[in-house]
Amino acid sequence: MKIEILGTGCKKCQSLTDNVTAAVAEAGSGHTITKVEDIPSIMAYGMISTPALVVDGEVRVAGRVASVEEIKALLR
Amino acid sequence: MTAGAMSAGGPPVVRKHLALRLFAWLVAWVLMYAALPAMAHWIVYDAMGLAVDTRLAAAVEFFVYEVPKVLFLLVAVVFAVGIVRTFFTPARTRALLAGRRESVGNVLAAGLGTVTPFCSCSAVPLFIGFVESGVPLGVTFSFLIAAPMVNEIAVVLLWGLVGARVTLLYVTTGLAIAIVAGWIIGRLRLERYVEDWVHGVRVGDTALPEALTFAARVQAGRSAVREIVGNVWPYVVVGIAVGAGIHGYVPAGALAGILGRDAWWSVPVAVLVGIPMYSNAAGIVPVVQALLGKGAALGSVLAFMMSVIALSLPETIILRKVLRPQLIAVFLGVVASGIILVGFLFNAVL
Numbered sequence: 001m002k003i004e005i006l007g008t009g010c011k012k013c014q015s016l017t018d019n020v021t022a023a024v025a026e027a028g029s030g031h032t033i034t035k036v037e038d039i040p041s042i043m044a045y046g047m048i049s050t051p052a053l054v055v056d057g058e059v060r061v062a063g064r065v066a067s068v069e070e071i072k073a074l075l076r
Numbered sequence: 077m078t079a080g081a082m083s084a085g086g087p088p089v090v091r092k093h094l095a096l097r098l099f100a101w102l103v104a105w106v107l108m109y110a111a112l113p114a115m116a117h118w119i120v121y122d123a124m125g126l127a128v129d130t131r132l133a134a135a136v137e138f139f140v141y142e143v144p145k146v147l148f149l150l151v152a153v154v155f156a157v158g159i160v161r162t163f164f165t166p167a168r169t170r171a172l173l174a175g176r177r178e179s180v181g182n183v184l185a186a187g188l189g190t191v192t193p194f195c196s197c198s199a200v201p202l203f204i205g206f207v208e209s210g211v212p213l214g215v216t217f218s219f220l221i222a223a224p225m226v227n228e229i230a231v232v233l234l235w236g237l238v239g240a241r242v243t244l245l246y247v248t249t250g251l252a253i254a255i256v257a258g259w260i261i262g263r264l265r266l267e268r269y270v271e272d273w274v275h276g277v278r279v280g281d282t283a284l285p286e287a288l289t290f291a292a293r294v295q296a297g298r299s300a301v302r303e304i305v306g307n308v309w310p311y312v313v314v315g316i317a318v319g320a321g322i323h324g325y326v327p328a329g330a331l332a333g334i335l336g337r338d339a340w341w342s343v344p345v346a347v348l349v350g351i352p353m354y355s356n357a358a359g360i361v362p363v364v365q366a367l368l369g370k371g372a373a374l375g376s377v378l379a380f381m382m383s384v385i386a387l388s389l390p391e392t393i394i395l396r397k398v399l400r401p402q403l404i405a406v407f408l409g410v411v412a413s414g415i416i417l418v419g420f421l422f423n424a425v426l
Binding site: 008009010011012013039040042043044045046047048049050062063064065067 | 165166167170193195197198200201202204205206208276277278279280281295296299303397
């Protein structure tokens with residue numbers, strides 16, 4: 001699946017990226033991870049609280065750091 | 077693994093187990109909190125064997141008691157607020173504020189600013205999201221001023237270290253400054269000093285994800301504790317160490333001349349010194365408490381605290397991306413004037 005992490009480069013965004021990387025490592029191949037850091041692209045998703053997680057173009061988590069388990073569930 | 081099982085769902089059995097575990101934690105918390113004074117006394121006078129009534133003993137006892145006390149209070153309140161905040165997402169706050177008239181909007185924005193999760197790192201998307209969806213500029217500012225100034229960390233520390241009366245004064249005047257300063261900025265019609273690129277940003281529809289389960293909300297409280305208390309504890313320790321030093325070694329009344337009620341200039345100086353300083357409430361309140369104990373006037377000290385917390389260089393730099401320098405200057409000027417006014421008021425009345 002196509003995973004996008006929306007964030008302005010803050011600490012929480014980094015934690016979310018780490019969790020996504022860990023979740024993808026456990027969930028297996030076939031996933032791509034992209035970091036979206038420029039404001040207009042973040043705003044295009046309507047996100048006003050970061051970090052946010054977008055899976056296949058759909059916002060799944062907004063404004064908080066999702067756990068590895070939670071992300072794995074989203075990738076199923 | 078229990079965490080994964082918890083966040084996965086909310087069948088009634090899981091819910092009941094979780095409620096029982098929360099209750100057990102609460103009981104443990106109350107028992108340990110109640111034991112803190114005796115424990116501090118034991119450490120200072122029995123384990124360390126310090127002589128009673130010495131400066132060193134006073135300073136050490138202050139430190140050994142206040143550090144765990146404040147951390148205990150912080151954990152409990154941050155956890156509770158972390159749960160409350162899952163009900164107030166920025167998107168929902170924006171929907172409540174969009175198209176709102178000024179004045180009513182300012183009051184609502186300042187109030188919501190205290191409970192909506194806010195981190196200065198997402199100030200830019202939040203600002204654009206608010207302004208572009210029809211929240212008036214002044215109302216947006218009321219939110220941006222209240223959010224850092226009146227927060228759970230400031231309230232816990234003031235309540236625990238200084239007392240309920242000062243906490244209420246701080247919260248009420250902090251909200252009043254956010255409301256009035258935002259209203260003034262709105263009246264001044266400064267929309268043209270918002271950077272042009274902001275208006276070119278296309279804001280997508282916010283698809284509100286997931287309705288959270290009880291377990292997920294508790295999980296949010298837990299991660300708030302890990303994140304906030306994890307970040308803030310060194311400030312608490314250093315702040316209380318400085319406070320303990322002042323407490324034990326600065327003679328009472330020593331500061332009356334510099335920060336006392338009779339030195340009128342102490343309020344503006346306190347505010348000016350506070351603006352470039354960057355600390356959070358956790359570092360500043362222990363110092364505030366110690367200063368108050370040594371004859372500093374309440375107005376000067378509260379003004380200093382507000383200026384350190386509400387006006388900071390890092391946030392100003394972040395906001396500079398969306399605001400022209402003129403608007404930044406007005407924002408700093410109006411808020412600083414409000415804080416100075418509050419300082420004078422307290423020094424005169426109390």
